[in-house]
Amino acid sequence: MPADKPTQPDAHDERTSRPPYALSDEKKKNGFTAKYTGKCYCGNVTFEIDSDPVDATYCHCRSCQHLHGAPYQWAAILPKDALHIKTGYDDLHFYSAQHKK
Template identity: 50%
Template sequence: MSLDWESNPPYSNVKQDDKLIKYNASCYCGLVKYVIYDEYPVDSTYCHCHGCQQLQGAPYQWACIFPKASLYFLSGLDSLKFYNSDENIQDHILPCKVSCKQCSSPLADEGRRMWLAFPQTFKQFRLSETVREKLKASCHIFYGQRTISSDCFKNDGLPKFQGHKNKSNIILDQDI
């Protein structure tokens, strides 16, 4: 495993004032806990690619993208597990999947500069419609690989990209 990951953001970030915390996130068992200081993500998407489907065990993945500088780990750094799907190895090679070693719950996808957090891990997500609105997805990506078609997707008013956002064709609702 790459040994220097703990000395890099977001793992090396300095704790800020607790009053600045916008989101508290944790794995299922609560061993890994982190906070996010930014109120709004850089972007938020629903990804329907086959990789996300298989790794999440769900028809799509919802990710809110935050800069790594906006995170602070409260606990569990020694309980993180990394997986690089490009090389099919458990190692902190970016980009990678981040999960808890104990309960195996997915925490995020870590990119080179960004942290793709899963809002279902936020305590505030379960409490507030206002929070859900702040984290609302801007689009669907890899919609051409979707495994389910749903009227809630068809009528959600979000663009549905065949592949990456703004780098592929849009699938029109009437074509679904």
């Protein structure tokens, strides 16, 4: 009978303890005041942002083209601790265009 493999922490569970899923220690101490709020199309995922983006870009990579069904997508760039996902983060998972899952 093969020996049991040691269990490793689930990367999904571990990441929820860091921004943007949990507030950073600094944001907990100094407070998080939402400047912008938003949600996904179905409303299950809600988020808030406490500052303006530091930059924005257009991405033309094949993964973004595939995911968005468009020749490019626009993305706002901001520090992870400027974003706080309030609800629905348990439904979020990483998507690999290469593996299509």
